[in-house]
Amino acid sequence: MESKEIEIGDLKYLEEDLTGEEIVSIVFILYGAEKPKWILEKLENNDNKGNFLEEYAKTHVNWKLIIIEALAVTQIFECIKNLGVPISEAREFVRKSHLINSGIKLLYELCESLTQDISDKLINFIKDECNFATIRNVDQLEIFLLHAIVNGKIKIASTLDACDFSMIHNFKTTINVTDQKILEVLEKFPSKPNTLDNSNDSNFNNSSENFMRPNSVEQIQVAMSNTLLGNYSTKKMCVLIINQQNFVRTTNADLQKMLPDHNLTERKGTIKDREALQSLFESFNYHVTTKNDLTHIEVLREVDKITKQSSEYDGLIVCVLSHGHEQIFYGSDSVPIFIRDVKEIMSSKLLLHKPKILLIQACQGTSLQRSVRRIVPSTENDGPSTSSLISGSTRADFLIFWSTIEGFASVRHIDQGSWFIQELVKRIRETYRTTNLLDICTAVIREVSLRRGYRDECMLPKLESTFTQNFRFPTD
Structure with missing residues (x-):
């Protein structure tokens, strides 16, 4: 897959073309496993125009491919076309690529599959699990999933089998799902985390607070x-x-x-x-x-x-x-x-x-x-x-x-x-x-x-x- 040559400085213009919801989705995918606490604070402070893509590119060697994958996962195809990448190639690239954490990609797939009613129920379930009453000025499911990750209710690891999605499975027992698409996504969540793999969310969080554990x-x-x-x-x-x-x-x-x-x-x-x-x-x-x-x-x-x-x-x-x-x-x-x-x-x-x-x-x-x-x-x-x-x-x-x-x-x-x-x-x-x-x-x-x-x-x-x-x- 080839793209026209873009510089890091160009990413701020690309980000300006994104809606607030699209930015939340993109940064959830890019930073959800790596720096969930940092990105959560940014988003809750309504910092939806924080040059997230440019900052990401400065610290990641393969940023071009990763950002293209993130845009394809979120189906923001207009931006992909602006990068000179045929949509068909982007779809095929996402199917084969493993640059983005598989656990985060699965959580985003869940966000996209849920009906509004079940999404609201999951948000309320996360609120109860994380013991807080309100979140300031946000209602997008990705924000609440970040809270679950930061609070250790969901643990993201380097492989899907090593992730801990117990909270998702617990939520599943509280609802009656008939939609086949939702059921198929829920079935993808591994039920038993690999306890031998010591990888957890702190492996991806770059904050010094977590790395000192x-x-x-x-x-x-x-x-x-x-x-x-x-x-x-x-x-x-x-x-x-x-x-x-x-x-x-x-x-x-x-x-x-x-x-x-x-x-x-x-x-x-x-x-x-x-x-x-x-x-x-x-x-x-x-x-x-x-x-x-x-x-x-x-x-x-x-x-x-x-x-x-x-x-x-x-x-x-x-x-x-x-x-x-x-x-x-x-x-x-x-x-x-x-x-x-x-x-x-x-x-x-x-x-x-x-x-x-x-x-x-x-x-x-x-x-x-x-x-x-x-x-x-x-x-x-x-x-x-x-x-x-x-x-x-x-x-x-x-x-x-x-x-x-x-x-x-x-x-x-x-x-x-x-x-x-x-x-x-x-x-x-x-x-x-x-x-x-x-x-x-x-x-x-x-x-x-x-x-x-x-x-x-x-x-x-x-x-x-x-x-x-x-x-x-x-x-x-």
Whole structure:
């Protein structure tokens, strides 16, 4: 799908063509999973002309495609035509695209399917659930759904199955629905959230207030410290290290629209991270494979290859060192790779009940977190400038450790390597004989969060885990 070239500054004119209701729908889709509290306050203050699209574009690499998808989902086809995109192509793009959170898209589909009578009943149901009497000057269902998200009555996660829509199911039991279209939409809401996936609404909210929550790490620690859980076998692990240092822009015309707005710079210092990880895992006699400067296709091919190889081992560790943005990292051809696609490949039945670890040293945004000044050497950031008879969930026994939370850059020393990888390797070497991996990761989060750059940079790594046993590195 191609569109005529538009600049971020053009978006304010596009927004001027939208009605107040259309703006509410668009920002609900764009920000509902990411910053629900912030956007709710804006909308309730009647700030319906707040240059929302322009602000969104400034913080998202793939903003053009995402905004086109949002316009197509809300069926604002006139604006799509103004962007030079044929409506038929926009419809097909929405059918295949996963750029917008699936839980938010489903909630919007519900808004569109409900009759006015049932919509009013849902609004009143949300009012009762959220314990407030009135909302100022608003009556659009999307506003009330934002209240439900902010109050934790609806929890949005990175995948539809991991979302918690218990409130929607509870509401369904209070009404008598005969309309087939409404029934079909209601049936799409998963009834049982995936409790092993620690993703929740705070994973998408960029406010510092929510990011300072421990993300259930304490609960994970307590559970995993229980010796009754047992330990994974970890003597023979397969390790893949993907080190992206140099970047070019692909000349493939079909991929041009996916490229970041700016050329990706050389990642100075990444060799230190690669060497530290390789030395660490080789010290455990793990099978280590290192690949440098892979294109997006080569990355997925190598992950698939190592996943199949690791079926003969105790588990799999994949380390990604690259530039990145929200939920993606880049191939050496500057084409983005969705982290969920890597996780999907690793979640193979060949590795059922075996530990799968994904370490990601890459930015998840462009903003730098700031704190108290402390003089240290110069830093950069990693952003854009076989069948089985056993059963179980392939989503279990997975750990993802991100160098930073969504929306923020990841700090890397140009000579000594990244804060995250260097601290992780140091902690494992010092404590692996007495400490399990989850406790090590928690210590890394604390230590990295206390570091400061010469321009007040700070970082907060993020841990996601569905481990069902303790992971301990071999001690002999």
